[in-house]
Amino acid sequence: MKDWIDAFYVIDFLSVGILLTALAMNGLNRLESCVKAYTTNSWLLSLLIVSVAFMIGERHLYLAGIISLATKGVIIPLFLRKIVRQIKVTHEVEPYISNALSLTISGILVAVVYASLKEGIFVTGFSRNVLQISIAVILIGLFIMITRRKAITQVIGLLFMENGLFLAGFSLTLGMPTIIELGVLFDMLMGVIILGIFAVQIRRTFASADLDRMTTLKG
């Protein structure tokens, strides 16, 4: 089966899938579909980890993959769905710029990453694309945070960034010690819960989950 993974470029396919789900965020207008995009992204990420684990036979990577599947692929999406329903803004992502422009800029970001990391400082062996893709996902996540108005899209952007970071760390070191990965995941979970609560609170206080209203907080 190892040859099978190698021959069909499974890892490259999975990482491209991760990039595509991130890019897809630019074109989605409904919050629920954003959550779905994130869920897909997380599943692909976990699958990638598991297949790499299978290839090099590291046992603790299986654990990392399964735990990230459980948190990022199941718990966080469920929680996000709940918040999306609670704050009752099922659609209208309300970006500042049009979808086409935002997609173009994201594309440029990917190109910039590929251009500047062409020489490569890395390559742990299993793919030549994973690091570039992971950094591109980080930047796209940040870009989504910048261009979207709703507090909940900020959270999703942040989660994409975290997935990118996880992938970057993974591609450079073939997985950090389990305890650190566990810690990061737990932080993530807590972060999402807190941000979710904040999003609800912001809506309650400003009668809108629109972050523009928060400029009035400035002294």
Added chain:
Amino acid sequence: MEPEQYFYLGLVLVLSGAVLSLIPFRKVRPYLYILPALGSLSLAFAGLNVLSGHVLLISSIQVSSFFDFSFRGDPLSGFFMVVISALAFAVSVYSIGYSGEMKNQGFMGFLFNVFLLSMYAVVLADNIFTFLVSWETMSVVSYFLVTFDRNEKSARAGLTYAVMTHIGTAFIIALFLVLYKQTGIMDFQGMRTAAAQIPDILRHVVFIFSVIGFGVKAGIIPMHTWLPKAHPAAPSNISALMSGVMIKTGIYGFLRISMDIMGSGPAWWGIIIIIIGAVSSILGVLYALMEQDLKRLLAYCSVENIGVIFLGIGASMMFKSHGLDALSSIALAAALYHTLNHAVFKGLLFMGAGSVMHAAHTKNMEEMGGLLKLMPYTGLFFLIGSVSICALPPFNGFVSEWLTYQALLLGFQSPSVIAKIISPLGGAALALTGALAAACFVKAFGISFLGMPRSNRAEQAKEVSFSMISGMAVLSLLCLAFGILPGIVTAHISPAVHALTGAPGVLSKNGVLFVMETVTTLSPGLLLALMLIMFGATVLFIYIAGGRRKTMYGPSWDCGMPALTSRMQYSAAAFTKPLKIIFKRIYLPRRELKISYIVKPLFVKSIRYSGVITPFFEKYFYTTAGNVLYRIAGRVKLLQSGSLHLYLAYILITLIVLLIFGT
């Protein structure tokens, strides 16, 4: 007992004073000030031992491999320890009575003791790290003490103080960074030997930074603006400490950096200091004259005395650069003597002002008057303080100002022409200052204590408690002792002077002071005897010439007006009006006269007069600087839009730029 043991005993006593103050025992709390009083006595012994040549070695406390708290006592620190202790003892005793009616006594006691400790730490610090930590502790604790009475006025005063003192600290940190960068050494011992190799231009930078940095704390003009705000805002026992010794830590820091570590520089350093001293002393006393608030008056007067001290230091630095070590040592001895004296009499005066406020519940002199009859002891001690600060024999101010004159006038011996011009000019400035200071304290004492009470509150004043009186009495005795026995003081100062200038300073034998053995001598003891004889002779003469008289009591001569009232007295503003007219170019006074008539122009219903003087430096210097700062801040604020998305965009742009150009 060894000096170290005295030191640790004192430390433990003051520390326990700080800790015990926080324990809620209402009744005993005022008496806890006995602990810092005893502690400062013990520390005074340690300081005296250090002055006599014993090096105080205190084991250092390692914080990390790079930083440690290290303390070391050399003669200069020993001298300042003694100065702090002398005042700390008296103020602690005074505080027993003074703090009785305060709110928040526990917090006060805690801050008081920590403040004392931080000042000792500043003068004993032996490396950059220790010095800066102690210095900042002192600043922060004194900020809390300034804002101790929770009201808007003290909050504003505290803000001014905090801003000014941190500007000073910024310069101090900068100068230490320069020194550390150039020498690579943290502790003062090593820095002293390594400092000789620093390039000239950086030595000048260090000097200028030390003038600004320590000048803010010392309160030289134009960095004096916090003094007249902060000192009146603080409780009086604290203003006594702040004005008496805290501003002296500025002097200490300046001496430590510019004279000790840098080992004095070219002549223009000294000349700058002389000019600063002259300007501070004249303007300080001029502003003091115009004050109606007793504590503000005293605060401005501190500016003046710091100026006098800087005159001595400047002369010392100038003579040193010309190689006149003996003269340099005399000037420095004069400066240090005046440092000690100012601590003693300014502490005394602030405590006196505190007692008056305690009894009459006002700071405004226009509401006082006639207090001498109601508060005879306070009045007497305030008078002693006033006479001392006016530099009249037989009290201590006379000796130190006399020495400063001698040092400045001996500038004729200097080879350089500029020095020959500058130093007598400094002497002239000192002479003017002395005369104006005398006028100022005639006003301060005369308006507050003599005449008739100007308000109801002043009428109901009562003498303060025994401990407050004894606190003032201690300092009054010191004023007298340092005035008639200067030999003891100069003998103790001379190790510190010797360490900085290489000459022993002022010599004394049998109670007679010698300036350079031959030039001039002063015997305060004989002077006192002469004064007493003259006084006795005058009394005797009057008695003999005038024959026996019977004292008769009758109504005052009232110019045909029946029943004199207190409103017919000279007021504080009127007393200094002539000076206001003479110096109107400096004061830039503005007056406002409001007259309302019943029938114009003959029948006047009421006249209101108000006159203010323009605070030159605040108005033209600080306000302008503040406005410029606000404008720049307004520009920078555009970055700070409050929009979360914009902040995130900053991050994204930074990341992309780093990604492209970072590799």
